[in-house]
Amino acid sequence: MIKSYFKIALRGFRRHKLFTLINVVGLSIGISAALVIYLIVHFDFTFDKFHKDSDRIYRVTTNYSFAGEVGYNNGVTMALPGAVKTEATGVDIVAPFYIYGQQDVIIPDGPVANHKLKKQEGIVFADEQYFNLIHYDWLAGSAKTSLKRPNQVVLTSAQAKIYFPKLEYSEMIGKQVIYDDSLKTTVSGVVAPITENTDFLFHDFISYITGTSDHYIKDQFDMTQWGNTNSASQLFIKLSDKASSAQVEKQLNVMLKAHNPPKPEDKGNSSGFHLQALNEIHFDQQYGGMDGVRTANKTTLYGLLVIAAFLLVLGCINFINLTTAQASQRAKEIGIRKTMGSKRSQLIIQFLSETFLITLFAVIISIALAPVILKLFADFVPQGISANVFKQPGLIIFLIVLTIGVSILSGFYPALVLSGYKPVSVLKNQASNNNSKTRNAWLRKSLTVTQFVIAQFFIMATILVSKQIYYALHKDLGFKKDAIVNISTPYKSINTNKQQVFMNKLIAIPQIELISVGGAAPSSNNTNSTTVTYTDGKKEIKTDLQQKFADENYLKVYKIKLLAGRNLMQADTSGNIVINNTYAKVLGFRTPDKALGKLLDYNGKKREIVGVTVDFYQKSLHSPIKPLAILMPVHNKWNNRTFHIAFKPQTAGGNEWKTGISSMEKIWKEIYPDDDFEYAFYDESIAKFYNAEQHTSTLLTWATGLSILISCLGLLGLAIYTTGQRTKEIGVRKVLGATVTQIVTLLSTELMWLIGLAFVLVTPLAYYAMQKWMENFADRTTISWWIFALSGVGMLLLALVTLSFQTVKAAVANPVSSLRSE
Template sequence: MLKNYFKIALRGFRRHKLFTFINIIGLSIGISAALVIYLIVHFDFTFNQFDGNTKSIYRVVSNYTFAGEPAYNSGVCAPLTLAIKNEVPGVEKSAPFFTLFESRVLVPGKGNAETKLKKETGIMLADARYFDLFPYKWLAGNAKTSLNTPYQVVLTSERAEKYFPKMPYANILGKEIVYEDSIRTTVTGIVETPKQNTDFVFTDFVSYSTGLASNQLKDNFQMTQWGNTTSASQLFIKLKDGASEAGITKLLTGLIKKYNPPKPEDKGSTHEFGLQKLDDIHFDQRYYAFDGARTANRSTLYGLLVIAAFLLLLGCINFINLTTAQASQRAKEIGIRKTMGSKRGQLIAQFMSETFLVTLFAVIISVALAPLILKLFKDFIPAGITIDLLAQPNLILFLILLTVLVSVLSGFYPALVLSDYKPVTVLKNQAASNSSKTRNSWLRKSLTVTQFVIAQFFIMATILVSKQIYYALHKDLGFKKDAIVNISTPFKSLSTDKQQVFLNRVRQVPQIQLISVGGAAPSSGNTNSSTMEYIDGKKEVKTEVELKFGDENYIKVYNIKLLAGRNIAPADTGRAFIINNTYAKVLGFNNPNAAISKQLKYNDKLYEIVGVAADFHQKSLKAAIKPLSIMQPYKNKWNNRTFHIQLKPQTAGGNEWKAAIASFETIWKDIYTEDDFEYNFFDENIAKFYTAEQHTSQLLTWATGLSIFISCLGLLGLAIYTTGQRTKEIGVRKVLGASVAQIVTLLSTELIWLIVLAFVLVTPLAYYAMNKWMEDFADRTTISWWIFALSGGAMLTAALCTLSFQTVKAAIANPVRSLRSE
């Protein structure tokens, strides 16, 4: 029976090649999008799925408020670990660790066979508690003894093979590895590199006790300091059965209040501990995950799922429209089958098998296209996403479910319609009753309107996102961003004279216009803030203020405008600074000149305001401009490690900037022999603020193009069907004197009105959605009327071009051929 169904289906495909092609292409596009988006969403939602009960595992995080402004840190103060063990009864297990970020690694060998690595990541201090909470497969050594004493290290299999190529794991035990030139460790274990998706990208596990034994690490480790929090010091806990998250959070916050009680000068500031679920680490962008780990966005993933659903829906609508439109052509076939004894259930099975075959062909095409699509979007698809049916059984299950779902969505209604025809009426050339025709007609119109609502929504969204990105990249941010290069000194060289030597030599490069030394650029992802206090004799104004550090050339390099006062000078270190106009207004000075010479209390010292600068954006346009001060940096400190280099204008077609960068690199290699040369153009860093929006724009552009293409394919199919049904009518009208333009208008008017109706329906919906998206930006472009007009015009133009292929052809046809049989 099934074999017969498929034979009949294939014969039908051959008879209606064009409609079959349109259906397969429409479904292929939707299924391809669904397949690729499934790979992305499945990849991100399967992070940190360790074996065992992970629902009760949490990361302890630090939550702050400074003058009402929230701040978040993924780390905790180191003494918390011991206090939890003694004072928080609801915790079953705890696992502290300390990350070392980038580190120099030396693997000694015989003669000249030693291996030197400059910037290794994934290095942490941990002990047996970490491996008790997060199970790893041990290939050599064991979890209980491998990290018991100082200067021991456990490696992942991947890192072991990098340090000791082709050496058996058992032979690696006992080998020596030196970190940061002086931390000499012995390999005591090898664990298998995790195969699952995980943010726990650690590869070198140095024993936790090494942090106290090593003079180099002891100062950073700060095991007894309750007042120091760094994201390097992290703590994971597992709750006992029945312990509540809220109860444990309350006990943890009680510990910080007990051992580090707030001081009078901390008025308006708070410090609390919180619990972050293991599943949330990959998605919560408020907290730093781990060195090298990528944070995903749940909203973006859900948005991708919506795009996939829309594209699938468009393909299904095409199938339903074209299949029901062709119903009259199959009426006699259905009548004969029913007369010969076929039951309605058998006819439904026949039509569903046809739909299944079309969907199956579309799925096969989609699987073939998937690697190409992944390659096309590789710039913003997470690394590690691949398609391999043999190695991904979950993908096979997804494709099976998708095939069944699409087959049912596309084929069930047409199968009901076709199988409902009465043999008596269809064999008298009356394919269906007027009510049935009307019902099917209204369904096709409704589905067509739905298609164009989706397509026009994508067009409007694409235009607005592109407009906002253009606005962000071209807006005057309050500073110069072109032709400025940032280079940062290695931390280990801050206390040496190398920085001054580098500065003196760079100044001799002929392409240099001006150079400044300080901290972060005016707009950057790094934030350093502190509480400052102003007392005017009547009231106390305490404000959280962002700090920027730069010498006297800082505001000159970035062309920051001074509204009042003077620039900072070298003698101002530790005694004066410039504030921005926003901070001046917070202090009550509407006239910037009134703020000059006033004093602010910072770090228990009084500082003088010597200048007021015009406001500039410290971060992306998503963030509002905040109170800010610019201070002279302290020599040989972290806030004095970045060179801000303004280059001279480049001649047309010249390579002066390239020559300047080459000179910087040569000087760097002469001075910082052990460190790689790295630089950034400031305007490129600004553009990186909007990487997510640019990716969104690209995805929307593709979704828009595909939705228009699918909708126009369906429109073309309906136009072909309509003109075919009205061939004789067109012939009669031409004989009676109708012009080509009149006939084209007659054939196109109904479908054009459907597009206009879709525009009317989608406009308020799109406006609401755009407005919600724009709420993320503190400074944003306007939602202009021309966005909607351009969208409607573009969709109408595409539809008219599509319809013209068939309507013009039908209008210019010789009426003699269509009327010959009459």
């Protein structure tokens, strides 16, 4: 019986090749999108789900409220872990670790003597409790003893093979590894790396006690300091079975007040600890994930699911529309089968079998396309995603469920319609009554409107996102961003004269116009702020003030305009500062010049305002402009290691900048031979602020294109069916004198009205969605009327072009051919 169903289905496919092709293409597009999006969403939602008792594991984070500004830090004060171990209840495991950051590593007994590996990441200081919290399989050494003593290090097997490629794991025990040229450690254990999806990507575990005993890094491990918070200092805890996170969080905050009681001058400011569940870390945008590890955005993932659902629905709508439209062509087949004794249930199974076969073909095509699509979007698809069906049992289950679900969604209603014909009416050429004709027509119209609502929504969203990105990249940010290169010198060279030598040699390069040395660029992700007080004689104004460290050339390099006063000078190192106009207004000055000469209480030191600049953005357009001070950097300090280099204008088609960079690299290698030469054009750094939006724009563009393709395929199918049904009518009209234009208009009008109705329905919905998305930007473009007009007109033109392929063909056909049988 089943074999018979499939044989009849294949025979029908051969008879209606074009409609079958349209259905397969429409469904395969939707299923391909669903498959790739499933891989992405499933990948991100499985992070760190495999840990034992993962629902009881939390990261302790720190919240601030300071001078009206709210801040979030994923680290804790170094003193907290010890206090939790001795004072907190309801905690089974306390696992602090300190992220060491990017370090050079020397292997004295490596493949080459004193083999050096530059800029290694994934290095942490941890104790044995870390391995009680996060499970690893031990290949050499022991979790109980490998991190007990100072200067011990545990390696993952992958990293151990990089350091000691020719040794067995047991032979690596006792070998030396040197970090940052001075921290000497001995290998005490080797573990297998975690193979599941995880944010715990560390591979070098130095014993935590090393941080408190080694003189080189001891100053970073102040276990008595409660007032400072460092994002490198991480604390994970595992709660007892019956303990609640709210109870433990309350204990930690009581502990903070006891050890670091608030001072009178801190009135209005506060800090506290928050317990963040392990399963939230991978998606956290507020505190951030692990150091250097990508975080996912749940809103984006849910948006991807919506796109997949829309594309699947479009494919299913096409199938329902075309199948019900062809119903009358299969009426006699149904009548004969019923007369021969077929039951309605058997016919329903027959039609569902046909739908299942088409869906199966579409799924097979989608499986073949998935690796290609993943490569196409490789720039923003997370690494580690694989489309290999045979290695992912969950993916096989998903495809089976998807195939059955799409088959039922697409095929059930058409099966009910087709199997419901009465054999007596069918064999009298009365395939259906007027009520069923009207009902089916209304269904097709409703589904067509739904298709074009979805397609036009994507068009409108794509145009708006592109408009906002263009606005962000071309807006006057208050500073120059073109023809400027940023270079940061190594930290270890700060207390040497190398920076001055580097500066002197750069000045001699003919392509360079001007150089400034200081801290971060005007707009960057680096944030430095402090609390500053101004007293006007009547009241005290306390403000959280952003800081930029810059020399006298900084404003000139970035062409930041002064509204009042003067620029910084070398003599200003002792106290004078320049502020932005926003801060001048916060202090109550109506005009910038009124702020000149005023004194600020700057961390207990008096500083005089000598200049006021225009406002410029300190971060992306997501964030508002904040009160800012520009002050001279301190010589040989961390805030005096970034070179801001302005190039002279480049001639048309010239390569002066390339030549200048080559000269800079040559000088760098002379002065810093052990460090890689890295530079960044500043306008490219600004563009990176909007990577997420650019990825969103790319995805929307593809979704728009695919939705238009599916909708137009469905429209073409309906046009083919409609013109086929009205062949004789067209012939009669042509004989009576109708022109080609009149016939094309007649055949297109109804469908064009449906597209117009879709535009009316989607416009308010799209406007609301756009407004919500734009709330993510402190400075944003306008939602212009032409976005909607362009979408509507564009969709009408596309639909008209699609319809014209069939309507013009029907209109120019010889009427004799269609009327010959009459």
